[in-house]
Amino acid sequence: MDLEFESYGSGTYIETASGNKVSRQSVLCGSQNIILNGKSVVQSNCIIRGDLASVRIGRHCVIRKDSVIRPPFKKFARGAAFFPCMIGDHVYIGEGSVVNAAQIGSYVHIGKNCVIGKRCSLKDCCQIADNSVLPPDTVVPSFFVFGGTPAKPIGELPESTQYLMTDATKQFYKRFQAN
Amino acid sequence: MDSWTTNDVATSARKNKSSNSWHCPSCSQSLTLGIYNTNTPVPGESEKMMARKTYFQSCGFCRWTSREVGIPDKEFSSMSWSEKLNPNQQRVNSLVEYFKFLSHKEALDKKSLAKLPPHLAVTRQMHHRYSPLKAVHSPSFGRQLKENMSLKEVTIEPAKTISLDEVEKLPEGIFTDEITITKMTGIDQRHGSPTNQPNDTSELAPYSMIAFTKRSLRCKACDHNLIKAEYNPASTKFKIHLIALKFIPEIRMNKPLKSLQAGQRTCVELSIINPTEYLIHISLSECSTEQTPPSVNSFIELSKDEIIIARLDETAEFTQSDDPLDSEIGQDNPEVILHRDGNRIVFLCHVTPNKDMKIGDRVITCLKFTHEHHENSVIVSRPQQQQQQSKSTTPHQLTQTVVMDIGAITTAE
Numbered sequence: 001m002d003l004e005f006e007s008y009g010s011g012t013y014i015e016t017a018s019g020n021k022v023s024r025q026s027v028l029c030g031s032q033n034i035i036l037n038g039k040s041v042v043q044s045n046c047i048i049r050g051d052l053a054s055v056r057i058g059r060h061c062v063i064r065k066d067s068v069i070r071p072p073f074k075k076f077a078r079g080a081a082f083f084p085c086m087i088g089d090h091v092y093i094g095e096g097s098v099v100n101a102a103q104i105g106s107y108v109h110i111g112k113n114c115v116i117g118k119r120c121s122l123k124d125c126c127q128i129a130d131n132s133v134l135p136p137d138t139v140v141p142s143f144f145v146f147g148g149t150p151a152k153p154i155g156e157l158p159e160s161t162q163y164l165m166t167d168a169t170k171q172f173y174k175r176f177q178a179n
Numbered sequence: 180m181d182s183w184t185t186n187d188v189a190t191s192a193r194k195n196k197s198s199n200s201w202h203c204p205s206c207s208q209s210l211t212l213g214i215y216n217t218n219t220p221v222p223g224e225s226e227k228m229m230a231r232k233t234y235f236q237s238c239g240f241c242r243w244t245s246r247e248v249g250i251p252d253k254e255f256s257s258m259s260w261s262e263k264l265n266p267n268q269q270r271v272n273s274l275v276e277y278f279k280f281l282s283h284k285e286a287l288d289k290k291s292l293a294k295l296p297p298h299l300a301v302t303r304q305m306h307h308r309y310s311p312l313k314a315v316h317s318p319s320f321g322r323q324l325k326e327n328m329s330l331k332e333v334t335i336e337p338a339k340t341i342s343l344d345e346v347e348k349l350p351e352g353i354f355t356d357e358i359t360i361t362k363m364t365g366i367d368q369r370h371g372s373p374t375n376q377p378n379d380t381s382e383l384a385p386y387s388m389i390a391f392t393k394r395s396l397r398c399k400a401c402d403h404n405l406i407k408a409e410y411n412p413a414s415t416k417f418k419i420h421l422i423a424l425k426f427i428p429e430i431r432m433n434k435p436l437k438s439l440q441a442g443q444r445t446c447v448e449l450s451i452i453n454p455t456e457y458l459i460h461i462s463l464s465e466c467s468t469e470q471t472p473p474s475v476n477s478f479i480e481l482s483k484d485e486i487i488i489a490r491l492d493e494t495a496e497f498t499q500s501d502d503p504l505d506s507e508i509g510q511d512n513p514e515v516i517l518h519r520d521g522n523r524i525v526f527l528c529h530v531t532p533n534k535d536m537k538i539g540d541r542v543i544t545c546l547k548f549t550h551e552h553h554e555n556s557v558i559v560s561r562p563q564q565q566q567q568q569s570k571s572t573t574p575h576q577l578t579q580t581v582v583m584d585i586g587a588i589t590t591a592e
Contacts, residue, residue, distance in 0.1 A: 001432045002450055117239065135240035137211045150208050150240045159406055160422045 003171050010178040012044070021176060036061075037089070039173050053082035058089035058106060060169040068098045072118035072136075088124065090169045101134075105142075107165040125161040129154065196387045198259055203238035204371055204383035213237035213244065215252065236260065236385060248383055263384040265374035273335055280333035425454050428461065428488070428550055430581050433517075433525045438589045439542055442534040444480075446527060447585055453488040453522040457553050457574070461486045463528075466545045472582055476536060477544045480529040482515040491522045530585060538591055541584050549578045 014022045018038040025044040028034055030051030040061040042048070046068070048055055053071035063069070071085040085099075088106030093099060096113040101120040104110075108122050111130035116122070118136045126140045129147030140146050145155035158164075201210045215233050233252035236245040245260075246252070253260070265271070362380050369376045372386045396405040405421050433448035453459050463481040511519060518525040532542045551574035 001435065004434070135208050135238075137239050138209060150206060152207070160424050163422065163424050 003168065003175055005175045005177070006172075007177055007179050013178065019173075021173075041173060041176055054084040055087070056084065057087045058091065060089060060166070060173055061087060061091045061093075062169055062172050063093045064095040064097075064112075066096045067093050069093075070098070070100050072100045072102050072120075074119065083119070090165045092165070092169060092172075094130065100136075107162045109165065125157060125165070127155075127157055127161075196389055198387065200388040201236060201260060201385040202371065202388055203241060203243050204368055204385055205243040205380075206238060206241040207367070207371055208238055208240045209388070210236045210238055210245075210385055243383075245385065248381060250384070260385065262387055263372065263375055267374070277333050277335040280331075426552060427577070427579060428453050428455075428459065428548070430548070430583075432583070432585060436586045439532060439586050440590045441532050441536040441588055444529050444531045447530050448517060448525055448527060450523055450525045451486070451488060451548075454491055455553065456490050457551070458490050459488050459550050461488060462549045464547045464549070466547055466580060470547075470580065471545055474543050475545045475582065476540070477530050477532040477542050477585075479544045479546055480531075481546060482512075482526070482528070484512055484515055486516065486524065486526060488524055489519075489522050532588060536588050538588050540588050542586055542588060543582060543584050545580065545582045547578055547580050549576050551575070552577045 008023075012024055014024060016022065016036070018036070020036045020038065020040045020042070022028070022036070022042045023044040023046065026042050026046040026048070028042075028048050028050060030049070033050035033054040034048055035054070035056045036042070037057065037059045039059055040057055040063070042063045043065045045066045046063050047070075048063075049068075049070045052073070055069060055071060057063075069085060069087075071082050073080045073082045083102050085102060085104075087104045088108065090106055091104055091108045091110070093110045094112035094114065097110050097116070098114070099110065099116045100118045101116045101122055102118075104116075104122045105124035105126070107125045109127040110116065110122075111128055111132065113131045114128050115133045116128065117134045117138060120134050120136065120138045120140070122128070122140045123142045125142045127145040128134065128140070128151065129145060131149075132147045132151045133149040134140070134146065134151045138146075138151065140151075143157045143159070143161060144153050145157060146152065147154040202208070203210050213235050215235065217231050217233060231254075233254060235252045236250070237243070250260075364377055364380055364383065368383065369378075372384065375382070375384070377383055395407055397403065398405055429452045431450050431452075433450045436445060436447065439445055451461060462483075462485050465479055465481060466475075511524075514527065516524055516526050528546070530542065530544050536542070553574045
């Protein structure tokens with residue numbers, strides 16, 4: 001099925017020069033450390049904690065409402081240090097998800113209300129089902145669907161996932177327009 | 180699985196099992212290295228303390244650690260952890276060896292019993308009798324010698340049997356003693372290491388992770404490799420790009436239907452996307468009664484017009500021209516084509532679900548479309564084709580049958 005058209009009030013979103021659409025109601029802490037590579041959508045009530053460590057988000061990413069992106073930290077003998085959080089291209093993060101992962105590859109689909117634990121590593125072309133919890137330090141391999149609490153492999157993705165995700169995120173961006 | 184290197188998986192002595200990645204025996208999540216800092220006295224100087232790190236395994240989810248079971252800590256992070264030994268490993272190994280010997284012997288017996296065709300048997304005899312040098316250097320003679328020599332006799336002791344009288348009797352308090360449930364392992368935990376199957380939590384040990392392998396697919400008709408399984412865990416690219424999405428136009432529903440009623444003619448919007456680099460002409464048709472799959476329970480009405488779809492233009496994202504690139508696309512019939520956007524069009528069709536359907540039944544319809552296929556794929560190149568390429572570039576017509584589930588019946592008649 002094709003994605004539906006979604007519209008927003010013309011004043012509620014900021015459109016940057018590189019085509020990013022960021023909601024005015026989102027909270028972007030430490031915006032100098034947050035890099036959105038282009039044509040990404042950040043919806044309302046999102047929290048991106050760039051004040052802890054740098055957050056790099058790729059092209060055509062979609063971050064839906066009420067989600068939180070927080071860089072992970074690691075405890076050392078002399079205190080804790082925050083790692084940068086790298087998110088690839090064409091990534092879809094569902095509503096209400098909390099992402100503490102250190103690295104998310106490209107073409108990844110994260111469902112609604114997920115909790116991605118600290119220092120997790122999601123490789124390219126994987127999927128996290130809705131309402132799943134990934135324990136810290138989990139590595140999600142490519143072409144797998146993880147789900148449940150704690151998340152375990154529950155399914156596989158086809159080889160065409162890259163094209164499907166590219167197509168879906170591009171279509172979302174095209175259909176997300178001002179009134 | 181992806182933190183492994185290619186070497187770790189491919190060259191591991193135990194097939195597909197990693198030597199570095201382990202499952203927690205308690206919750207089967209992956210284990211990480213925990214670091215514990217200790218102050219140990221410097222040898223020779225009892226007053227000074229030296230900071231030292233020891234490494235143990237710990238689970239991020241259930242907080243199980245290797246210390247709970249008594250596995251000693253390692254001094255260096257690169258030291259490898261070993262799996263708990265299978266108490267029956269020796270017996271299993273000797274059984275496997277014996278089985279290999281038996282199968283080898285059977286294969287040899289079959290060969291020797293196979294009769295030679297009569298005209299060759301005489302020639303071979305002549306060779307062996309009158310030209311001994313040739314016989315000795317001939318490959319078949321050498322092979323025969325080798326096979327006979329490699330067949331060593333392997334014997335095995337049959338498994339010991341115990342009579343019922345010798346079996347230990349159950350202790351008296353087995354049904355009346357209190358059980359500490361927290362110290363017993365669950366079924367999932369026991370199945371995690373099937374060789375040991377510990378009953379007590381103090382015997383739990385981590386078990387190594389098994390690699391997920393990538394699929395490899397071959398074409399059923401011509402046996403050509405479609406997807407090669409590669410052991411590079413970090414790569415999502417496939418060497419051969421033969422995904423159908425890139426050659427065959429995709430049909431999707433444009434919008435979900437608001438209501439479907441049995442027996443009522445409903446307007447359905449479908450979209451077609453042209454993934455190829457060529458302009459294509461699509462003609463739609465209904466399936467004949469013989470070709471219709473049995474699950475179809477509705478009647479579809481399609482337009483007889485030929486639909487032209489522009490080619491995929493990857494630069495369209497960056498340029499802002501609205502002019503159609505191809506002059507062949509004239510004015511669209513607004514009753515058929517609702518919307519056109521580059522290589523994608525939305526068209527109308529009408530579906531009438533069967534009258535005997537009830538609320539909640541899925542409405543399934545079927546249509547056929549014919550499109551052109553340009554065989555210019557660089558990957559699928561056979562030597563005959565390369566000669567013919569310059570001569571003919573006419574595309575051939577392919578027909579696809581599409582079976583769609585357009586929704587459930589929402590209102591009764």
